[in-house]
Amino acid sequence: DTGVSQDPRHKITKRGQNVTFRCDPISEHNRLYWYRQTLGQGPEFLTYFQNEAQLEKSRLLSDRFSAERPKGSFSTLEIQRTEQGDSAMYLCASSYRDFGAYEQYFGPGTRLTVT
Amino acid sequence: SQQGEEDPQALSIQEGENATMNCSYKTSINNLQWYRQNSGRGLVHLILIRSNEREKHSGRLRVTLDTSKKSSSLLITASRAADTASYFCATEGRMDSSYKLIFGSGTRLLVRP
Numbered sequence: 001d002t003g004v005s006q007d008p009r010h011k012i013t014k015r016g017q018n019v020t021f022r023c024d025p026i027s028e029h030n031r032l033y034w035y036r037q038t039l040g041q042g043p044e045f046l047t048y049f050q051n052e053a054q055l056e057k058s059r060l061l062s063d064r065f066s067a068e069r070p071k072g073s074f075s076t077l078e079i080q081r082t083e084q085g086d087s088a089m090y091l092c093a094s095s096y097r098d099f100g101a102y103e104q105y106f107g108p109g110t111r112l113t114v115t
Numbered sequence: 116s117q118q119g120e121e122d123p124q125a126l127s128i129q130e131g132e133n134a135t136m137n138c139s140y141k142t143s144i145n146n147l148q149w150y151r152q153n154s155g156r157g158l159v160h161l162i163l164i165r166s167n168e169r170e171k172h173s174g175r176l177r178v179t180l181d182t183s184k185k186s187s188s189l190l191i192t193a194s195r196a197a198d199t200a201s202y203f204c205a206t207e208g209r210m211d212s213s214y215k216l217i218f219g220s221g222t223r224l225l226v227r228p
Contacts, residue, residue, distance in 0.1 A: 031214070033216075040220075040221075042205075042221050043216075055213060091158070093158075103163055104160070105160070108157040
């Protein structure tokens with residue numbers, strides 16, 4: 001299967017620790033997105049990459065968050081000094097965009113619990 | 116923040132009945148998409164309707180779009196227990212070069228066998 005994969009699927013960490021999540025998009029997709037979803041809410045946009053360039057970051061992405069997409073392939077999202085408010089599902093999505101309308105393909109998500 | 120609201124927040128129906136969910140949004144859009152999410156999992160794309168389209172069908176799904184009212188509806192006909200999930204509408208902003216999706220708050224659908 002060549003869908004979007006995320007690792008790990010679940011992460012429990014103590015407040016103040018750093019965590020890193022990985023996303024492997026569909027191989028031919030040039031756009032990669034990170035979203036965050038809290039319980040009972042829809043996903044909220046965090047940041048997006050076109051190839052290796054990070055082109056937009058949401059105000060939700062505080063300076064404790066950093067994302068990379070080296071060589072335009074997989075992406076990592078790191079949260080430093082985690083806080084309990086960071087507990088959420090972190091979703092990655094990818095799409096191929098040339099022109100026209102294309103759907104985004106989502107991974108299964110990484111559920112983060114900060115204790 | 117969310118783009119808009121979905122209505123109802125929760126819906127419980129009997130298997131075989133139709134389910135209708137509504138979505139309102141705030142800004143001009145390129146397209147509107149509907150996604151399904153099963154209990155704490157990733158989102159699955161259901162259907163995309165462009166801003167110049169008014170209605171679209173896919174299997175048991177029917178989506179309408181009224182850009183003058185900034186609203187959309189998703190109809191699931193002849194529902195099945197397997198349709199139990201949360202349904203989200205998401206919009207792609209017209210002036211947004213990132214093509215990011217802005218999601219609504221979702222409708223939780225329960226289909227009783």
